[in-house]
Every structure is written in C-alpha cells, then in structure tokens.
Amino acid sequence: MDIIACIKRVPQTAEADVKIDSSGKDIVKDRLQFDMNESDTYALEEAILLKEKFSGSLTVISVGTFDAEDTLRIALAKGADNAIRIKAEDFGELDGYKTAQLLKAVIKDLKHDAIFTGCIATDDYYSQVGVTLAELLGMPHASLVTKIEIDGNTVHAYRELEGGLLEHLAMSLPALFTIQTGINEPRYASLIAIRRAAKKEIKVIGKEEINAEDIVSFSSLEKLFTPPVGERAEILSGTLDEIGTRVQGIVKEKGLL
Amino acid sequence: MAEIFALVEHRQGAVRDITYELLTCGRKLATAQNTKLTALVFASPADKIVESIQERADRIIVMEHGVFENFNAEIYQLALRDILEKEKPHVTLIGHTAFGYDLCPALGAEMGIPFATDCLDIEFTGSRLRVTRSVYDGKLDAHVLLKEHTSYLVTLRSGCFTPEEVSLATEVVKQESPVTEQPEYRKFVDYIEAAVGEVDITKADIIVSVGRGIKEQANLPVMEEFATAIGGVLSCSRPVVDAGWLPKDRQVGSSGKTVKPKLYIALGISGAFQHIVGMKGADTIIAVNKDPNAPIFNEADYGIVEDLFKVVPVLKEKILDAKKLKG
Numbered sequence A: 001m002d003i004i005a006c007i008k009r010v011p012q013t014a015e016a017d018v019k020i021d022s023s024g025k026d027i028v029k030d031r032l033q034f035d036m037n038e039s040d041t042y043a044l045e046e047a048i049l050l051k052e053k054f055s056g057s058l059t060v061i062s063v064g065t066f067d068a069e070d071t072l073r074i075a076l077a078k079g080a081d082n083a084i085r086i087k088a089e090d091f092g093e094l095d096g097y098k099t100a101q102l103l104k105a106v107i108k109d110l111k112h113d114a115i116f117t118g119c120i121a122t123d124d125y126y127s128q129v130g131v132t133l134a135e136l137l138g139m140p141h142a143s144l145v146t147k148i149e150i151d152g153n154t155v156h157a158y159r160e161l162e163g164g165l166l167e168h169l170a171m172s173l174p175a176l177f178t179i180q181t182g183i184n185e186p187r188y189a190s191l192i193a194i195r196r197a198a199k200k201e202i203k204v205i206g207k208e209e210i211n212a213e214d215i216v217s218f219s220s221l222e223k224l225f226t227p228p229v230g231e232r233a234e235i236l237s238g239t240l241d242e243i244g245t246r247v248q249g250i251v252k253e254k255g256l257l
Numbered sequence B: 001m002a003e004i005f006a007l008v009e010h011r012q013g014a015v016r017d018i019t020y021e022l023l024t025c026g027r028k029l030a031t032a033q034n035t036k037l038t039a040l041v042f043a044s045p046a047d048k049i050v051e052s053i054q055e056r057a058d059r060i061i062v063m064e065h066g067v068f069e070n071f072n073a074e075i076y077q078l079a080l081r082d083i084l085e086k087e088k089p090h091v092t093l094i095g096h097t098a099f100g101y102d103l104c105p106a107l108g109a110e111m112g113i114p115f116a117t118d119c120l121d122i123e124f125t126g127s128r129l130r131v132t133r134s135v136y137d138g139k140l141d142a143h144v145l146l147k148e149h150t151s152y153l154v155t156l157r158s159g160c161f162t163p164e165e166v167s168l169a170t171e172v173v174k175q176e177s178p179v180t181e182q183p184e185y186r187k188f189v190d191y192i193e194a195a196v197g198e199v200d201i202t203k204a205d206i207i208v209s210v211g212r213g214i215k216e217q218a219n220l221p222v223m224e225e226f227a228t229a230i231g232g233v234l235s236c237s238r239p240v241v242d243a244g245w246l247p248k249d250r251q252v253g254s255s256g257k258t259v260k261p262k263l264y265i266a267l268g269i270s271g272a273f274q275h276i277v278g279m280k281g282a283d284t285i286i287a288v289n290k291d292p293n294a295p296i297f298n299e300a301d302y303g304i305v306e307d308l309f310k311v312v313p314v315l316k317e318k319i320l321d322a323k324k325l326k327g
C-alpha cells in the first residue's frame, strides 16, 4: 500500500506570549518554539501503522520554508521512507486552498492508496486543506477520523461528531482521511533513527517544477489583531494564602460547602 | 440582488442549534444587502425540520429523500451543487461543525467558489466579503478578505450569533433531489453513541477540570483528591483524554460533554473554543493558569495567574477548613 502523509510545522502558541510583527500580518517568531502540528503527529502515526501492517511505502510532504525540513526529518526518523518539501517561499501568501493545490501538484504524480492529513492546524485554524486536497484529486474523504479499520476492500472510517457521537462510514480506497487527535499513540523517534534521518535526502520542489501562475488563492489576510475582550475574569491577586481565602469566600457565598 | 442561503443542519431527526445561529447571521447579511434569506433543508422526513425553522427565513427550499436522513458529505455536496448552480446565491452559510468541516471545502473546491472556514463574523466591504477568524490557539483574531467573486461559502463557528425570534412570511418550495442513492465509495453505516462511564459529570454541582497543564499522568491523583475533597468530580480537556489519562466520558467540550455545574475550576486549561462551549454554562468559573493571556480568562469569573501545583494544595486546605467550620 502506498501512503502519503501531509504534515505542517507550526509555532507552539498555546503557552506563549504571541505578538504581532510590524507588517501586522504575521507574528513575531524568533522566541517561539516550532513543532509538528498536533493532529499531524496522529495522522503520521496512523500512516506508519498502516504501512507496517500492509507494507508498501510512506511519503511525507510538507509545504513550508527550509525549517520544515526538520519536521520532515522527524517523520523520516519515525518511519517514513521519502520526504518532500514544497518551497512555501516560492508561492507568496498561502491560504488553505493554495496549499491544497500545491500538494495536489506533487501528489498527482505519486502512487497513493491512502492520504492522511491532520484535521486542523493550530496556527491558522482553517481545517480545510485535507478535504480540499481530496476534492482536487477527485478522491473520497472523511474528516475528523478517530478510528480506521481495513477489512478487505472496505475501509471502516469513524468520524467524531459533536458530543463524541461517532459516524461510521464504509469507504473504498483510494481515499483521504483527516485525522483527529487521540486516534493512536504517536511514537517518539529514537536518537539513532534521528541521526540516520539527518543524512537522508529531502526532495525539494519549487517554482521550477510547479507553475506559480496556476496556483490561485481564495483569500488573503488583511490584518491580525488582539481579540476584543468582553468581560474578563476578576484576577485574584495577593499571596497564595490571600487568594485561597478569596476562593474560600466565593465557595461559601455560593452555598457550595 | 443575489440571495443569502443557510444550510439547515439536523441530526437524528432534530434541528441542531447552529442552524438558528446561521439563520440569524444570514438575516443580518440579507438585511445589509437588501436581499432575501433562503434556508436549505435536505431531509427525510422533512416536515418537522421545516416546521422548526418556519418564519425564520423568507424562503425554504426543501429536498426530501431517504438519502438525506443521515448526513453524508458526498450526497450533500451533490445536492448543494445542484441548487447553487441554479440559484447562484451571493453567500451560502454552513455551520463550522463536524458536518461543515466535511462538506464546505470540497464543495468550494469543486465549484471554484471562494470559501472561508471557522468564521466568527462576516461583513461586506464594498463588493468583497470580509470574515473574522480566530488564529494561533485563540490568542489573536484575523481579518481575511475573500477573493472577489459572485458567490461565497462561509462556515460559521458555533456560539457567535445569538438566535433571535423573528416572524417572516416563509414561502416553502419543494425540489427534486438530484441524488437518489449513497455512492459506493462512501456509505453512511450507523451512529455509535459515546460510551457511558461510571461518573456522570453532567450531574455534578462542583467540577474540577484538568488540562494539558497538569503535565503528566502522575499528577492526576492529586487533582482527583482535590476534586473529591471539595465534594466535586474530576473532568478534563481533550488532550488529557487523547493521552489516555482519563476516559472519554470525562471530557468537557464540543466533542465531549456539556456541563452546567454551580462551580467549575479549570486547572491548566488554555480555553480553546471547543472547550469553552462545553462549560460556559457553569454558574461560577474559576480558572488557574500561569499564562495571563490564556483565553480561558475571557470566560472565567475569577482568574488565578499562578502555577496550578502551588494553588491546588492551598485551595484544598482553605475549602476543607471552611467545610469543617460549617461542621
């Protein structure tokens, strides 16, 4: 089985101080840590598990700048056979639609029985690249998948809906799945594997191979701004003991003792 | 003027709340553009669904066929394409739900219609459409302009529009479904209900909820003891379930449980909107987070900007003291 996994390198912003840069359209990145997008780590793991079970090849692809090669190398160390970077720097501002077209331009020439992507990227939050890519490639898809079982020619895909309800689908391959977190236990790459992956070649594809004029976007970022704050929490200040006493008062007042 | 369309979302026979929000947003856009609002119902049976949204749109287009009983993105895409090609609406609104996730990007890509997903607000600026989105883990918002076109697709985040009661004279129009069977390559089989656990967090008055900030599974017992000591139960955010530290029935949020306790104490939870929708109905929310800019502080009543491991023992002691005094 030939499998493709699409991964993205994103800044880790959940615990960081996120500042807008002077262009007003990007964030200040120099003090942020970058890593593989969370749901992509699960998509990659699912791809590796499938490859291990059915044998075949696994190719990982990322649309990104040079640094994305670090992320691709982690994927190689975990078990991918080939890695391709599509040079983001060659194609200007990217929206989800443009990213999907770039991926399509490369994937259409590769053998693929199954494609895996994450269900959402934690930087732009679009959650659209996987489903768009499936449509552009003319293949069926299932998004937000939390369980996959292959039974002969039938793939049972389970999509997670609101409230944790699962939608059970019977599909055929080739198909694309956008993977939700929690579907598996992503492995860690061993140090030896990371060292070995450092020497592997990463194929780089840019505007020489893909005609930038054929790639259009559907949207452009106008500006970033700090979200308007509504009624914010009253921040309890003072020593820990004083804060504790305040909470004690709140609990008492609400009749919760 | 081309119309505004809103796709009615339903599951297991009932209209979903997002539908009313889409219709409210749609009415805002229709008023701004001096045009009409049309709701699209693909269902089987359709009567009850149509009845639930009567008077909320100028027109309801109904396609009634067995294939629409359960959502299947492939079938909805075929039906929508049929209608959009004929009617050419200006904007079509879809929920940013598991349903919209699966449908909108494929439809937009197939028809070449610019689309934007997970939008908090939408406005026209001249002939273009501007959407507001939340990015970087909810730390920033973005204004995004869609490429100039005659038609747009937008998925709307739930909870951004408060449904309003309106009484429009609604015209109901029936149309034939262009699809009559499920495609071989993607068939809906069934729904599988979430497993029921031993503790029902939706019934608790006091909830202590832990997030990725608790760092490792080994820290869980201390949190559980805290919850029990103050007479509450332990719940969590999604990453705690993903890691296998707590079962799925303890997860609060859009893909977990919706809780409405008297007191919700959030420990090391950043406040992603998928979490917030599950707990914003709590009477009192106290959030402990070491990041002063964590979005959870926009939802909480009281905030403690501190290391949760220092705060928990103090809160436990203080609340236990008060309990003892009360006898």
Ligand SMILES: Cc1cc2nc3c(=O)[nH]c(=O)nc-3n(C[C@H](O)[C@H](O)[C@H](O)COP(=O)(O)OP(=O)(O)OC[C@H]3O[C@@H](n4cnc5c(N)ncnc54)[C@H](O)[C@@H]3O)c2cc1C
Pocket (backbone or CB within 6 Å): A014, A015, A119, A120, A144, B210, B211, B212, B213, B214, B236, B237, B238, B239, B240, B251, B252, B253, B254, B255, B256, B257, B267, B268, B269, B270, B271, B272, B273, B274, B275, B278, B288, B289, B290, B291, B294, B306, B307, B308, B309
């Ligand atoms: C379709 C979909 C459905 C989803 N459904 C849900 C859902 O139902 N429920 C849900 O919760 N999420 C859901 N999510 C995931 C959601 O988007 C967030 O990723 C998740 O809620 C983040 O969990 P968290 O706040 O625990 O972790 P993080 O966002 O990583 O936040 C951890 C927080 O802990 C704080 N922290 C760290 N250490 C300490 C310390 N020592 N003391 C104090 N604070 C500390 C940090 O400052 C940070 O704010 C869903 C996502 C998608 C795409």
